[in-house]
Amino acid sequence: MQENSAIQQVLQAALLFLACLITQAHADDQSALRRIQEEIWALPLPLPMFAYLVRPVGEGPFPLVIMNHGVSLNPNDRSFFPLVEFRDAAKWFARQGYLVVAPVGTGYGASAIDIPERGLYGPFFSKVGKCSNPNFRDPGLAVAQADLWIIDYMIAEKRILPKDVIVVGQSAGGWASIALSSLNPPQVKAIITFAAGRGGRVGGKPNNNCAPDRLVETTGEFGRTSRVPMLWIYIENDTYFGPELSRRMHDAFTAAGGKAEYHLLPPFGNEGHYFVGSPDAIPIWSPLVTNFLDRLK
Secondary structure, eight states: OHHHHHHHHHHHHHHHHHHHHHHHHHHHHHHHHOOEEEEEEEEOSSSOEEEEEEEESSSOOEEEEEEEOOOOSOHHHHHTOOSOSOHHHHHHHHHTTOEEEEEOOTTSGGGGOOBGGGTBOOOOOOOOOOTTSOOOHHHHHHHHHHHHHHHHHHHHTTOEEEEEEEEEEETHHHHHHHHHHTTOOTTEEEEEEESOOSSOSGGGOTTOOSOHHHHHHHHHHHHHHOOSOEEEEEETTOSSSOHHHHHHHHHHHHHTTOOEEEEEEOOOSSOGGGGGGOGGGHHHHHHHHHHHHHTTO
């Protein structure tokens, strides 16, 4: 009898494990099969901007993901900036059921034109000033304000679920997302950053941050008021914000009271800073994101 009981327990455990696999496979199949559509929107915000939008087919409302891109301080580079930097990542979120808005920051595309001698200046508000006394705080909060405008607009349009917003950002866009967390907007339930920071690679030199101590200090300042659950993802071979600097930022943020889960992933390609822009990276970061978001349900 004991032998039969042991066999039954083993069979039950095996069946339970198989059921879990089938359930997960079904969920993965469902998201892979979910039809999505891509659109370009002109957002009539206080500071108007274009945005790439991808969402499930249907009327919604859907939970919202805002994706903040990085920054270039070169006007010529900004004039040729792509309409969407992380299309594959955005489509992954859409297949999970989210409406994704990836705004093109002001001062990009045609508005990147700066001809001072003719009195022409693009509306670019992400400069941090001189490295001797950089202002990392205000440019982050400026982009955070744009995110709040987008949230309010999408709620007014009845396109999204009002209290189910996730903000995702890379590099300077990740820094803006950290800044946003310090405001604790009630609509935002989670923030995810990839390679977040400012002042990286001064003069094009790897691991040459503009003012690392000031960056860490400002990160701590944001952490004092931030209470939004966050997931921070960095890559070992990121030459903009390397492991030592990203750990210092995380330590300062959490010591001040911020809530951030930190992951340092192995080297990716030749430059880890652009990790989230690669479709090959999705199988690496998506389980971390899925697990993080599942724990918030």
